[in-house]
Amino acid sequence: MGRKLDALLGRNSNISKLKNLAKMAISRISILKNQRQVRCSHAQSDVIELLKLGHQERALLRVEHVIKEQNMLDAFGMIGNYCDLLIERAVLLENKECHDELKEGISSLIFAASRCGEFPELQKIRQMLTSRFGKDFANCAVELRNKCRVNPKIVQKLSARQPHLEIRLKVLKGIASEIGVTLYLEEDAPVIAAEEKLDVNQKQKQLEPKKSANLEEIIEDEKLSESVKARKKYRDAAAAAQEAFKAAEYAAAAARAAVELSRSESRDNDPDEYGGSAHQQGTISDSDGSMTPKF
Template identity: 30%
Template structure:
């Protein structure tokens, strides 16, 4: 009697969560799709107008939106699996084999998709019924989709090519590729040469030289003091004359 009551509560709670998740998915997917569509149109217009670097700079934003849409598609797929097999899940104490991936993937998503509160309710429901989560059953492609990672230049360039093809834009990426993959200038060498030149000019201006090594430490200190004094008094006199 008690076991049947608990199962009925599980069934009712699951049904309610599936209904709310469906509504949530519709809202989230509509919002993300709208943003992605706007970004794609904007990037296409930039490519058409010759501002390919500006389009390239917007690629990260579009990739983020596409990633989240893919994530929502997975969640929708998992919820569909739970819905189709809910009667079997209600009858069996152990999670049916065909539902393990869906159930564990929804649990896995709960801590990673903050805008989807129903996932946390699914996590509570499934862990109470089936015990400790087992990530070995989580969909590997879903894990890869949720994994934080930096986008490469090659990936963003490919996105631009896809947009150009979709919108029938004749675009040659050679100029942008040369700009993106141009070897960095050797700033450290330039800075070193500049510092050396300034140092030489400073010594010539004040007709002094840096203290050299000597066994007499007191002489070193004296040389440094004279060097600083000449710099100070010279700059002070200029300030006073203004």
């Protein structure tokens, strides 16, 4: 009886501690929301200034910060609501298994704690809930497994991914309408075109190995076609040998002609080969045509 009472008192003590942590988390949320609200206001002011200056492409980039800060504000609001649920339904935490009425809230709080490192009270709540319902239950929520019961909206609000272009355009149009600025950013906006170009470049990089392979195939096909042409030129081995013999005979005749031409040129340039001219041999010609020595 004493052990049961101690266990019951210990359980009640843990529940009381969890309720106090939930209350402290709600107070922390008020501070964090004020900080995020200031950041969101600054980012929105930057967007308004860029729109007034006509830098709509830069405003489209800057509006991403507005969206992220607003998402965190919404997430903190949801976390506060789930903390209120823990306080109101604390009696249901006495069960060993998580009550269906609390599954979404507890799973969402555990998931949010894994994404909010600046929230110490929420981290302690996660530890207590993990100790109460087991690591498998906590891992199911953190890893977003099937039937984890985490609210999809809080998953979207705490996502680290860049907001979609459609969302950025929608928020930017809302801000522009408030200050009376007409947007010209549509589907053909420079920023959008740049993003599409980036996607195209990535696709081209993915296809480059395939193009290289195709180029190698083309070269091999060209080599193959040349060899086929060579085979088609000669019908059989005899024809190929005859053609080779003719080519060799033509080359030999050309070589002989080159030698004869070289000899002929050398005779024309050498005066001593045939005795040279009469004057060069030391004789003179008489009137009757006879040759007399020259002294």
